Amino acid sequence: MPLGLLAVVIVLHLPGLNNRVFNNDEAYIATVADVLAHGGRLYVDVVDRKPPGVFYLYHWLFELTGSRALWIPRIAGWLAHAATATLVWVFARRRLGDRPALVAGLLTAITTVTITPGDAQSAEFEVFMMPFVVGAMVLADRRRPFSAGVTIGVGTMMKQTAAVTLLPLAYLAWRNPQTRWKHLAMLGAGATIPVAVTAILFGPGRFWFWVFGGANGGYLDVGKGGLSLVVQRMLSMNLAFIGLNLAVIALAVLAVRSWRADLDVWLWLLSAIIGVSSGTRFFGHYYWQLLPPLCLLAARGSMALSKRWTEIGIGVAALTGAGAAIAVTAFRIGGPSNDYQALADYAKEHTTPDQTIFVWGHEPSVFWAADRRPGSRIITTGFLTGHTAVRPPGFDGMDKAVPGIWDEVMADLAAHPPQVFLNTEPDDPSKSADYPIRDYPPMQQFLSEHYELVGVIGNTSVYELEAP
Secondary structure, three states, rough: OOOHHHHHHHHOOOHHHHOOOOOOOHHHHHHHHHHHOOOEOOOEEEEEEOOOOOOHHHHHHHHHHOOOOHHHHHHHHHHHHHHHHHHHHHHHHHHHHHHHHHHHHHHHHHHOOOOOHHHHOOOOOHHHHHHHHHHHHHHOOOOOHHHHHHHHHHHHHHHHHHHHHHHOOOOHOOOOOOOOOHHHHHHHHHHHHHHHHHHHHHHHHHHHHHHHHHHHHHHHOOOOOOOHHHHHHHHEEEHHHHOOOOHHHHHHHHHHHHHHHHHHHHHHHHHHHHHOOOOOOOOOOHHHHEEEEHHHHHHHHHHOOOHHHHHHHHHHHHHHHHHHHHHHHOOOOOOOOOHHHHHHHHHHOOOOOOOOOEOOOOOOOHHHHHHOOOOOOOOOHHHHHHOOOOOOOOOOOOOOOOOOOOHHEEEEEHOOOOOOEOOOOOOOOOOOOOOOOOHHHHHHHHHHHHHHEEEEEEEEEEEEEOOO
């Protein structure tokens, strides 16, 4: 069965077997991995709000293969997807029996592509988080709370939202009155160990600030007038998710009649909904977290149907998945909206491998495609501006920056000025711009004092460092 699930995953993810960027996050992770390969320190020389797990996974894969091609971590992602589907099958086989387990495993493998198609082919944080989430549930179901805790702790070091699965895990530890307090303590201790060890390795203060603390306050802020935008985004993405997974959801609805038998799975689904909603952005790849519990509930629902109707449900899901996979290639869905390759080609041509570049904007693909490291500890200027997706116009400014980041970044730039400076936000007042440099005096002053405008590529102003 595991090999069959892997085969399903591979077939549906074949469109990812190339080197184009499907999601900017891939290029972001790859750029962090490149900084690590050159001796950089995470949360010091390069920063992000994510835990270290996936950054180091990319780094080790690139080091092992000697290549920075994005299809390499995507193949690792196929293995992670197959592991997730296999663990769902293991969970369902113990709980429901062989036939429903087959349904659960197949649906999990199929639904790895029934999120937004571009995201579905990427090697995102959630891809590597999910085997640990499902593995923790398998262990907890078998009354191994400490191992379950350690597993979910490791998953949390892939992405923070794995931690919400502590809700169903705590229920599984609690349900036996004779051992509940002991098992809850063991679960908590197990979950704490990977996080504590990671904090010690990376420095408790820096680690906490970037992964759980102050660096996340502005990111989670909805802002004035932002609630309606968030609601609109939530509704549109939820409708898209329902449309792409209609067969699975229809089968899961049938499981309501036996909800008591699967209360842990319903709590798992609830925790996943919390995880998807927690960032209030509802990106497509967030929805992967919903699918394992949904597929388990669909397997339970299929037990109320005949074999023929179950096969029809699986068939509809498979056709939807195949359609989503084909659409990625046929319509070139996913990837950066602008021509990052032209910017990368210029940067590569006008710099040496030991020189750095700086990009004002959210274009991590430029660093990856140019094979050049960022000129400061940030890869996107959202840390400086507060500008981010699914927020209203004007939700930016130096007051929205990560605390302390302006001083750190300007010190980086002053110590080692990048050779090329790319301004993706038009600084001409007559043109539309979300966060023009002129609104950020420290950066405007640095640019005017050290750089000269040498050209424009698309809407991006290209500057080069003036000779001393």
